[in-house]
Amino acid sequence: MLRLTRLRLSRFRNHHALDLRFAARAVVFAGPNGAGKTNLLEAISLLGPGRGLRGARVAELAEGGAGPWAVSGRFEDAQGPFEIGTGAAEEGGAERRAFFLDGERARSQSEIAERVATVWITPQMDRLFQESAGARRRFLDRLVLALEPHHAREVAAYETAMAHRNRLLGGGRRADPAWLAGLEDAMARHGVAAAASRRALVARLNAAMAGGVAGAFPAAHLELRCPAGALLAEMPALAAEEALRAAWAESRAKDAAAGATLSGPHRAELLFTHVEKAQPAALCSTGEQKALLVSTVLAHAALIGRARGFAPILLLDELPAHLDAGRRAALFAALAALPGQSFLTGTEAHPFQAIGAEAEFFALEPGGIRPAPLG
Known part of the structure; x- marks a missing residue:
């Protein structure tokens, strides 16, 4: 089991200095709004690759909005203990973030992704089914990254090449065809x-949810609508690459007029359907949408556990308070069945009464944070 056993913060958000130790599989932070509960989850999420559960800029993470900050975590897994640290980089500008693995500067975020995976549900994700296709695509990419640490590099390289193409096409003069072709x-x-990684994960998630891995939560069926994915369903990857190259070469004039590349994996759309009701998630009630999101994340955590040998660390912000008693019990049962560690937050302790005696509770108060008994 991958476990976080120690978390240290320095000038991070509203926490000037903090050193917490954890021994349980489930850890609960309880306290009033504004006490810094979500900030703790965000700090944990930043010990993995990416911009964390808020997607915040590096400069926004510092206490008071300026200056250096640092987060470090000590983990244990089947290979033994290891430590990951991150913070504002001393070089390269205000938006650069440095990573350290056991005290040595990490070469890339992929190196960190090979050791740690985190998945989260936050109140802001309640809008997932009403937001743009881009929001759902980014959600899918976070799930893929937890299974395939190099996925972010593929997406970034694609988007960088596309941005250069768009600039060439919009430069106001005829672009070099050889450069565009490259x-x-x-x-x-x-x-x-x-696209292949996205398509594979969607298929695996659908199989997992059809197999009942989400327990008492309603199963979702995911559909990926993607030009590149459709090609991969019909032909080998090399042929799909050639088909995309030909399509982009043919559409240069149209893309230049639009000021953007109009077709490609960056236009992929992820759709959710409530299986039992055969209803698009966007038309379901708020409670049903929350339950579909939970089932997807639980199925994903189970997949990671089977594929990588450890389940991700789950970060669940204010989730139990938004579930009825039956679904809270189902959530706690599902978490107990997963071979992983969970961190949860809430303003009050009573929604966690059914979580079990093995959970650790921390109370956040104006004077700081302290271990506290449930109730």
Whole structure:
């Protein structure tokens, strides 16, 4: 089991200095709004790759909005203890973040992703089914990254090549066809790799939820609508790359007029359906949407456990308070069945009464944070 056993913060958000130790599989932070509960979950999420559960800029993470900050975590897994640290980089500008693994500077975020995976549910994600296709695509990419640490590199390389292509096409003069062809080749290679990973995860999530891995939560069926994914359903990856290159070469004039690349993996759309009701998630009630999100994340955590040998650390912000008593009990049962560690928050302790005696509780108060008995 991957476990976080110690968390240290320095000038992070509203926590000037904090050193917490954890021994349980479930850890609960309880306290009033504004006490810094979500900040603790965000700090844990930043010990993995990406911009954390808020997607915040590096400069926004510092106490008072300026200056250096640091987060470090001590973990244990089947290989033994290890430590990850992150914070504002001393070089490269205000938006650069440094990572350290056992005291040594990490070469890339992929190196961190190979050791730690975190998945979260926050109140802001309640809008997932009404937000843009881009929001759902980013949600899917976070899930893929937890299973395939190099996925972020493929997506970033695709988007970088596409941005260069868009600039060339919009430059107001005829662009070099050879240069465009080179960029379109890079887009095809990285785009097909990213689309294949997305497509594979969607299929595995659907199989897991059809198998009842989400327990008492309603199963969701996911559908990925993606030009590159559709090609992969019909032909090998190399042929799909060639088809994309040909399509982009043909659409240069149209894309130049639009000021953007109009088709490709960056236009992928992820759709959810409530299986039992055969109803699109966007038309379900708020409670049903929350339950579908929980079932998807639980199925994903189970997949990671089977594929990578450890379940991700789950960060559940204010989730139990938004579930009825039956679904709270189902959530706690599902968490107990997962071979992983969970961190939960709430303003009050009573929604956690059914979580079990093995959970650790911390009370956040104006004077700080302290261990506290449930109730």
